[in-house]
Amino acid sequence: PARYTSALFTSHVPAIGAAMDLGKTEEPYWKKVFDGYRWTRKWARENTPDVVILVYNDHATAFDASIIPTFVLGTGAEYPVADEGYGPRPVPGVKGYPEFAAHLAQSIIQDDFDLTLVNEMVVDHGLTVPLSLVYGEVDEWPVRVIPLAVNVVQYPVPSGRRCYELGKALRRAIDKWDGEELNVQIWGTGGMSHQLQGPRAGLINKEWDNAFLDHLIVDPLGLTEWQHMEYVDEAGSEGIELVDWLIARGAMDDQFGGELPATNHRFYHVPASNTAVGHLVMSNPIGSLAPAAQQTGQTEPVRSSA
């Protein structure tokens, strides 16, 4: 069996990775950012899962205009760190979990989500910066990672609602695993408000970002009504990355009639590079029954009587 224990949400600003790689984390500008992750690093050492399903977005690194998959599930054994123009970051390669990923693929695709399965791809800052923020400088990442990449770079992008529903399908899949005992975390990464291009470059919207965090915590279903143009208008053209977070949140116990998750940690800071940094750790209540498969797992289709 597998148990979805905690969700972690964070921005993935590439300059955060560069600050770590170049030894700048104690500089006043960056210290304010990293201080927001001190609680998390301790928590992460004490709550290391077996596997992280890491929802992120590729930035035209592994995929480009030649192929634009909406949802990619990484079913490979390992993922090399991408060269994004300055050589690959000096961080460990990422180890996957093909058996568990294959199970997730089977369940989610049969649950009517058309995933693209990818066995070989490089991973960019969207995936490695969250790992660095949480685990610091290590020789090896302490977890296996199943990448789940969402297209938010090339229109059309999926809606928040679709991401939330994929989260629910992901949870049904996790709850159906009958292999070895697994502690699973899902991370939602990207955002918060930022726009890197055009006349509005540099846009930050603190009020909107914090409203997003508030709703993510107490009203994720309501958040699914926010249309993609609202993300773009309010949080900038790259703020749309925030839909990635709804996959991790849609999979939590309370979205299946269980208890509200605890919010263990919340952090918000401006600026880091061109981006507002947002970060949350939330946990499903310990000991509550994993309710997903029981309540909304696949049931027999209702057949019309002919």
Ligand code: DHB
């Ligand atoms: C920046 C932020 C991002 O999310 C990204 O993918 C690239 C750059 C930035 O703040 O510069």
Ligand code: FE
């Ligand atoms: Fe990004």
